[in-house]
Amino acid sequence: MDSPGDAELLYGKDKDFKRIYVKVPKQRPVEAEPVILREDFERAVSKRMQELRDARNEVTHASMLVSSTPLGEGEGGYLIRRYDNAQQGKYFRSEIHLLAGDLRYVILEEKSYPDSEPAEAVEARLRNLAVHTRAYTDPEAAGPGFCVKGVVLNDIHDEETAMFSFQSELHKDLLFDIHSRALVTQDEGMIARLEKRLEGAPLAYRLAFHTLRKGKRTVAGMEADELVETFKEEGYRRQGLKAETKRDTPQYMQPQMHLTLMTGGQIPGGAYVDSSMDDDEVLKIWDKVVSSIRPRPGAVEGEKR
Known part of the structure; x- marks a missing residue:
């Protein structure tokens, strides 16, 4: 990137x-x-x-x-x-x-x-x-x-952490975030963490989320967890799409990448709104963006400077 x-x-x-x-x-x-x-x-x-x-x-x-x-x-x-x-x-x-x-x-x-x-x-x-x-x-x-x-x-360093946020001129309610850490130790994965957090949560809270997709996909050539949900906040329809890479050996070319695309909710500095897209539209954007992420050729030397 x-x-x-x-x-x-x-x-x-x-x-x-x-x-x-x-x-x-x-x-x-x-x-x-x-x-x-x-x-x-x-x-x-x-x-x-x-x-x-x-x-x-x-x-x-x-x-x-x-x-x-x-x-x-x-x-x-x-x-x-x-x-x-x-x-x-x-x-x-x-x-x-x-x-x-x-x-x-x-x-x-x-x-x-x-x-x-x-x-x-x-x-x-x-x-x-x-x-x-x-x-x-x-x-x-x-x-x-x-x-x-x-x-x-390309200075000498022993970790790479990056955070990016993108917004859309056409869809003011859309926010896309990327959080990448190269050498962080791999844990049980995003879906396992989220499921653990839901343990003991009120039934009404768990029923508020409708799952569109949940499982594995590929991000930048790496295995990844993916979770796509719809839900309501303050009565407004929202969509939350998340993916996170899983790798056996953390490397600069195999970072832990956490991707989040949110729609609807409160526009920065503004009012609450429904998502400006239906589920098919947001999935089309999500899949196109996520599938475009790939390692850059020659981004890492044999020995990282």
Whole structure:
């Protein structure tokens, strides 16, 4: 999958984990070459620096821009250090503005705090990620790593977790979610978990759900549990479609993927509505989307970086 949004990378699995935020400013589609010209990139970075120079820190009374440094030859970008916000004088945020492969503008960001990690250590981590960030125009030939809006991130890591949410312009009540974890230990499976939760539930609650499909299917070449139900919420007709992969050996190319498509119910920020589709229509969309999910060729190296 080529993530349509920005990304957040976590370093470390304990309470002291670090974050890198990955942002890809709006540009031309990845199929277009060049996506952004060098002069447009330089202009955008200069504008960002000027914005920071013009803003003042209320504590230090200095510019919000602390420093700016061109990256080394071959890296093709700039390292910016700024105050994290105007109300603090000791917290910083470092940004790398990168023109990956002379094709794609990407921003890598991370905060630094004086009582945890110096800005220099944060910036070393950012620079290392920048070295392992490249652009592509053909997703099928993007190579190893995690794709985000036309760039591939292939830094050293020991887990991949991703969450995506999609909505429909035509069907405002439709919400499709994907939650993927590569190396999580396999449990008894989605259907077994759901059945266990229903044990002891009131009969009226269990009878409120009408099952359209329940059993096994294939998702991205992996065995998966599937459950398709209709039910009512606040008197409105809804549909819930779920699938989750099951695998004997957790791998980057065999993640646990949990897919959910919901219709009807409360529209975000709005009123409750019935599902805008009948059962046959929503099943047709569900089957088309789920069957389109497949492993990307070459997404994982022999040894994961």
